[in-house]
Amino acid sequence: MKDVLIEVNLTKSQKVKPDSEGLAFGRYFTDHMFVMNYSSDKGWYDPKIVPYQPISLDPAAMVFHYGQTVFEGLKAYLSKSGEVLLFRPEKNMERLNLSNQRLCIPQIDGDIVISGLKKLIEIDKDWIPTAQGTSLYVRPFIIPTESFLGVAPSKHYQFIIILSPVGSYYKEGINPVKIYVEDQYVRAVAGGTGKAKTGGNYAASLKAQEEASSKGFSQVLWLDGVEKKYIEEVGSMNIFFKINGEIITPALNESILEGITRNSVIELLKHWGLTVTEKKISIEDLFEWYSEGLLEEVFGTGTAAVISPVGELNWKGKEMLINNGNTGEIAKRLYDTITGIQNGTQPDQFGWTMTIKDNEN
Template identity: 65%
Template sequence: MTQEISIQLTTEPRTRPDSEKLGFGKYFTDHMFMMDYTLEQGWHNPRIVPYAPLQMDPASMVFHYGQAVFEGLKAYQTSTGELLLFRPDKNMKRLNRSNERLGIPEVSGDFVIEAIRTLINIDRAWVPTAPGTSLYIRPFIIATEACLGVRESHTYQLIVILSPVGAYYSGGLAPVKINVESSYTRAVQGGIGHAKAAGNYAASIKAQSNAKKGGYSQVLWLDALEKKYIEEVGSMNIFFKIGGKVITPAINGSILEGVTRASVLELLGSWNIPVEERKISIEEIFEANAKGELEEVFGTGTAAVISPVGELYWNDRQVLINNGQIGPYSQKLYDTLTGIQTGRLPDPLKWTMPV
């Protein structure tokens, strides 16, 4: 795709927020990227326009049948002022896997990456510079055809918005408490669990709310059929260090294939740390803890990068992991990944891309 991106700059720039008070996803930059799809023209009319509300027909199919997918990635500023993206090609490949599952037309990943780079350069002043901060990038695709027939839409919009975000750990890298969900189900094999689809997150909100009421920050999902095998945390993939070996659930059709997950697996392999991708039951975790073999648990995702887990709660049983302290693998992975992302460490695997 070689279409030229038209650019309309805002005449009313927004007030940029204090970089010390950003939080996550609360502020948005001056511009956004948009592109349309029709059966006749395919993907067309790529443009950067001032950030503004969308005008949509009430019968737009996204409102009724949920054809919506998205991605999440970040731009990081280095000490020299350069901006870096982290493995955006993998985000685009996953976006198209999500598209395929939900019947949405494929997009050109290379073109969308170029559009993102152009958009970031226009809103470059919004990139926060405080330690731990970054520019969050949210590409998403929605079905826009006005029709109440239950089928794939014939028109879509791809939109990219940008949001300056604060450090995920405002007080330093801290272990989180996780509730193992035994009642609700997020996804099932053959469904859309492997796609980054809006509906997956809607299905998780009630359990997440219940967990927070109980003092837990995240939900760990079990498989839908047996309520036995570990799948993923609400916004992260999950890893367990047991007896010196790192174990993570295998990709099975109901687990999101995380970019950070893949990066962690590659790093661990390069450090000659034994890793297994396989089915692992919640009972196995509790048994390993009882034997004194459960050494570390950590999640991986774009927002937190590495999130050490200090406690698991399941069916009135509680496990305290590593005395609630950060484990050495969690710390080393976090330091390495954030070092590569921000240009503080070498990038031998060529994961970063300059904006």
């Protein structure tokens, strides 16, 4: 890890921290944030930690007009011994740079960002919740700040990290969620920005999500944008199916986000000796497997929810009740193992966790 000089300006007015019990997701924010700027003549410069505050931008700042923005999501956990643990942050930096590449945003130095993140979490360590199922959510993001009305990459950017103490992403927690299979709207297509973590992908999903929510579903399962036939991902998760003992997940393509939890789940399942296949899966095949009694489990994987069992899929009004609406054995084992590694209660055989030691920066 590189030695980085990070200016620190501490707040003079600390916020009231929320109760760890019953925490909502993404509603509360800590006392400080990490900020770093970019200009075409200086590169990334002036990394610093400042009090959490509004961002002042010119109305012509390009972020408001052209959607050239990327973000990431990861979590920090407090172990029983008082150590702060990050889960695979280097993978988030790699993916952020892949998103940057697609959106014509300058590459960031992952070592500098992780160094700043560790210092930020060290300062706001008291914000990490300790109730079961809670964590400190980390949101890095980049916005173009140049004042210019023209469709072109910006010459100025701001990189920011904010922190949020969170509970479960879904109100159901580890209990199964209901998913609506979307066959009208399109979120992303090959050649587009689907594999990048950029705001436009999520904006494109809102209409379908709103309609699914009105019907009582927690999320939308997207099909491919061309034939509307092949399963891709859920709005906030990658998706896995257990078919007659085999674990199957859609193969990555240019319209599916390469999830870090997805990658971890595949490694873990193979470590357990289970068969994992990445391939194209049609919704028709899935319904046929269900009709034949071969669809044994469905679960989603993502940073926010970690593992989310799916109890029901609905496609064209046809209901698929998965495992009688109960949490499956594989999903429960994955959840317990990954969250155990994340919070330090289970051994980390894979070297996935990074420890933040007090005053290491």
